[in-house]
Amino acid sequence: MSAPATSAARDGVATGPYLQVKDLRVQFSTEDGVVKAVDGVSFSVTRGRTLGIVGESGSGKSVTSMAILGLHNPKRTRMSGEIIVNGRNLVGMDDEEIRKLRGREMAMIFQDPLSALHPFYSIGRQIIEAYRIHHPGTSKSDGRKRAIEMLDRVGIPQATRRVDQYPHEFSGGMRQRAMIAMSLVNDPHLLIADEPTTALDVTVQAQILDLLEDLQREFNSAVIIITHDLGVVSAVADDVLVMYAGRVAEFGSREQVLRGPQHPYAWGLLSSVPSLHGDADADLVPIKGNPPSLINVPSGCAFHPRCRYAMLNGGPCDIEVPQLLPLLTRDEPGHTVACHLPERQRRAIYEQDIASVGVAL
Amino acid sequence: MTELVTTPSRASTSNPAVGEPLLKVEGLTKHFPVRSGSLGRTQFVRAVDGVDLSIGAGQTLGLVGESGCGKTTTGRMLVRLIEPTAGRITFEGRDITRLNRAQMRPLRRDIQIIFQDPYSSLNPRHTVGDIVAMPMDVGGIKPPGGVKKRVQELLELVGLNSEHYNRYPHEFSGGQRQRIGIARALALKPKIIVADEPVSALDVSIQAQVINLLRDLQREFNLAFVFIAHDLAVVRHFCERIAVMYLGKIVEIGTRAEIYDRPAHPYTRALLSAVPDVTKLGKSTTRIRLEGDVPSPINPPSGCRFRTRCWKAQDLCAQAEPPLTIKPNGSVAACHFPESAPLV
Numbered sequence: 001m002s003a004p005a006t007s008a009a010r011d012g013v014a015t016g017p018y019l020q021v022k023d024l025r026v027q028f029s030t031e032d033g034v035v036k037a038v039d040g041v042s043f044s045v046t047r048g049r050t051l052g053i054v055g056e057s058g059s060g061k062s063v064t065s066m067a068i069l070g071l072h073n074p075k076r077t078r079m080s081g082e083i084i085v086n087g088r089n090l091v092g093m094d095d096e097e098i099r100k101l102r103g104r105e106m107a108m109i110f111q112d113p114l115s116a117l118h119p120f121y122s123i124g125r126q127i128i129e130a131y132r133i134h135h136p137g138t139s140k141s142d143g144r145k146r147a148i149e150m151l152d153r154v155g156i157p158q159a160t161r162r163v164d165q166y167p168h169e170f171s172g173g174m175r176q177r178a179m180i181a182m183s184l185v186n187d188p189h190l191l192i193a194d195e196p197t198t199a200l201d202v203t204v205q206a207q208i209l210d211l212l213e214d215l216q217r218e219f220n221s222a223v224i225i226i227t228h229d230l231g232v233v234s235a236v237a238d239d240v241l242v243m244y245a246g247r248v249a250e251f252g253s254r255e256q257v258l259r260g261p262q263h264p265y266a267w268g269l270l271s272s273v274p275s276l277h278g279d280a281d282a283d284l285v286p287i288k289g290n291p292p293s294l295i296n297v298p299s300g301c302a303f304h305p306r307c308r309y310a311m312l313n314g315g316p317c318d319i320e321v322p323q324l325l326p327l328l329t330r331d332e333p334g335h336t337v338a339c340h341l342p343e344r345q346r347r348a349i350y351e352q353d354i355a356s357v358g359v360a361l
Numbered sequence: 362m363t364e365l366v367t368t369p370s371r372a373s374t375s376n377p378a379v380g381e382p383l384l385k386v387e388g389l390t391k392h393f394p395v396r397s398g399s400l401g402r403t404q405f406v407r408a409v410d411g412v413d414l415s416i417g418a419g420q421t422l423g424l425v426g427e428s429g430c431g432k433t434t435t436g437r438m439l440v441r442l443i444e445p446t447a448g449r450i451t452f453e454g455r456d457i458t459r460l461n462r463a464q465m466r467p468l469r470r471d472i473q474i475i476f477q478d479p480y481s482s483l484n485p486r487h488t489v490g491d492i493v494a495m496p497m498d499v500g501g502i503k504p505p506g507g508v509k510k511r512v513q514e515l516l517e518l519v520g521l522n523s524e525h526y527n528r529y530p531h532e533f534s535g536g537q538r539q540r541i542g543i544a545r546a547l548a549l550k551p552k553i554i555v556a557d558e559p560v561s562a563l564d565v566s567i568q569a570q571v572i573n574l575l576r577d578l579q580r581e582f583n584l585a586f587v588f589i590a591h592d593l594a595v596v597r598h599f600c601e602r603i604a605v606m607y608l609g610k611i612v613e614i615g616t617r618a619e620i621y622d623r624p625a626h627p628y629t630r631a632l633l634s635a636v637p638d639v640t641k642l643g644k645s646t647t648r649i650r651l652e653g654d655v656p657s658p659i660n661p662p663s664g665c666r667f668r669t670r671c672w673k674a675q676d677l678c679a680q681a682e683p684p685l686t687i688k689p690n691g692s693v694a695a696c697h698f699p700e701s702a703p704l705v
Contacts, residue, residue, distance in 0.1 A: 056564040056565065056566060057564055171654045172428075172654075173654055174654070201427035201428055201591065201655075202427070202591070202593070202632060202635040202636055203427065203631060203632065203635045203650075203651045204427075204654065205635065205637075206634075206635035206637075206648075206650060206651075207650065207651075209637070210650065228564065228565060229637070230565075230639050231636065231637035231638050231639055232637050234637060234638070234639045234641065234642040235637035235641075236637075254642065255642070258639055258642055259642065268566060269565060269566065270639065272565050272566050272568070272569030273565055273569070273594070273639065274569075274572070274592075274594040274595050274597065274598040275594055275638060275639065275640050276593060276594050276597060276621060276633065276636055276638050276640070277638065277640045278640065280597050280598050280617060280621075283573055283576070284569035284572055284573055284598070285569070286566055286567070286568075286569035286570040286573060287566035287569075288570075290534050290536065290537075290567065291564065291566075
């Protein structure tokens with residue numbers, strides 16, 4: 001299993017997606033019942049591209065990313081489907097083998113850097129540890145050099161001095177930069193950022209998003225950004241995956257999903273977000289009700305109890321789970337939607353009800 | 362449901378003189394002592410450093426800025442949850458800065474607060490009915506028809522089922538809990554509500570529900586609102602006037618159009634330009650990127666506090682603190698070199 005560690009095998013000549021997720025299902029057994037956190041999700045990410053996964057809390061977006069990194073406790077978790085990273089399926093793979101990939105081929109940036117960094121060790125020590133685990137022969141001083149190089153690269157001033165400081169001596173934005181440095185120290189080809197800027201102020205958020213974009217260009221990595229913020233997605237993602245109750249509601253390019261969304265849930269999200277432009281006195285159009293419990297996911301389309309257009313044609317929204325299907329009309333390759341409404345009707349509703357009055361659109 | 366707050370007796374007894382703002386603060390200041398260094402020298406975090414604001418009946422004022430700018434401390438001083446170090450707070454023309462707890466109590470009817478976190482702001486051991494009735498118990502107020510009837514009215518007013526009276530907070534979702542907090546704030550028919558990040562803990566679809574609810578209540582009962590938030594889009598949606606804070610001071614204050622369409626202060630511009638917005642997709646926009654972080658409020662920069670991150674800063678900015686004056690765009694801003702062009 002040492003082969004993938006050589007850079008030839010890692011960089012390879014592999015074309016096509018670096019990460020492929022196929023029909024992923026993740027379930028947790030709890031006292032109250034089985035939580036179907038992810039229920040048949042498929043997508044792929046190519047190197048050099050950024051996928052934005054959007055959804056509200058409980059939509060399964062974070063569980064999906066944890067599954068890719070093999071971070072779920074196998075005793076409590078049932079997983080099926082395939083997670084193929086660089087040609088190898090991680091589902092069912094031995095823990096020890098996933099550990100070799102984690103941090104090296106794929107890395108994660110967490111939402112809250114204060115809890116993701118260990119308060120007791122200096123920033124440098126944590127980065128050096130991450131590096132030396134995957135580069136066993138490295139001396140401490142080389143590791144330190146590498147840590148300083150990375151801190152410098154992510155824009156931390158006076159990296160030679162800051163490397164010996166502790167997380168509490170860093171501001172929120174600096175901590176997030178340090179965590180990015182730590183996750184990039186082994187040049188991973190797949191980077192998953194779970195709400196990387198949610199805890200940050202807007203001016204710092206803008207800095208971090210710029211940094212992520214720069215780094216992606218430099219390292220040609222495949223990036224997944226998980227967020228609830230449609231603005232962040234519109235700023236950085238190439239493709240957008242909208243998740244609801246553990247399933248994919250809609251997938252397409254950023255322009256397809258944000259400019260011409262097809263799923264009523266995507267409409268709801270877009271028209272419930274206040275914007276800096278447009279009519280400030282217009283009421284927002286919220287989605288009625290609350291996100292469902294993942295123990296008792298509604299039958300049929302999980303969104304149907306909250307959907308303004310459910311049962312418009314007398315069914316089958318409440319009994320049949322809609323499949324994620326490509327659009328038929330117009331020239332929109334790659335745009336897929338899971339909704340029972342016929343496409344022509346959906347477009348008509350969108351033109352009449354949504355595009356004209358939506359606050360964000 | 363409309364007769365809830367239209368009790369004419371109270372409105373007429375304490376009506377302020379015409380033109381008198383409902384709530385006014387002058388030179389509001391809060392310095393928190395912190396011990397630092399090996400000598401245990403006491404230093405001060407200048408959380409709020411001389412803030413002037415006024416708000417009229419039924420008006421909505423937004424208070425925006427990044428974390429640590431003092432917006433929450435300001436909000437808490439307005440409701441006297443934090444004692445100001447200096448400055449003056451007047452409510453309906455009356456100085457309330459130094460009133461003690463007992464003297465404040467009757468005024469608590471008029472000035473209420475909604476908190477950010479719907480999980481920690483409700484007592485988990487109290488039923489929803491008790492929570493919403495609490496302000497009436499404390500204030501010794503007996504509404505016509507009884508407390509229970511009034512609580513049920515309030516629950517329905519904020520979109521909850523009145524049968525939820527006997528349930529506990531943990532049985533509710535985040536959005537529903539925030540509605541309980543709103544019902545509690547409305548219980549005494551206040552004239553002004555300070556809402557501190559009321560929707561930032563909520564999912565987007567729920568956030569829109571709560572914003573619409575607050576807007577409906579504001580219009581229906583002619584409530585004055587001080588709306589504190591870091592989300593500029595939410596504030597734009599809710600407030601007629603907006604004050605932008607930076608390091609304990611107001612750097613710009615103006616109408617919605619002045620602040621969002623043609624702001625004068627470079628910080629306001631940078632803040633707006635940093636917001637990723639879906640509507641910007643595919644449009645080329647001028648992006649302003651601020652360098653570095655907000656300086657420490659223990660040792661704020663001399664002169665203009667924003668100068669260390671400002672791309673327009675000159676020597677003058679370090680020497681003299683710019684006063685808040687009316688700028689060509691119509692807003693009041695503290696800047697030596699204000700902008701006047703519309704924001705692209």
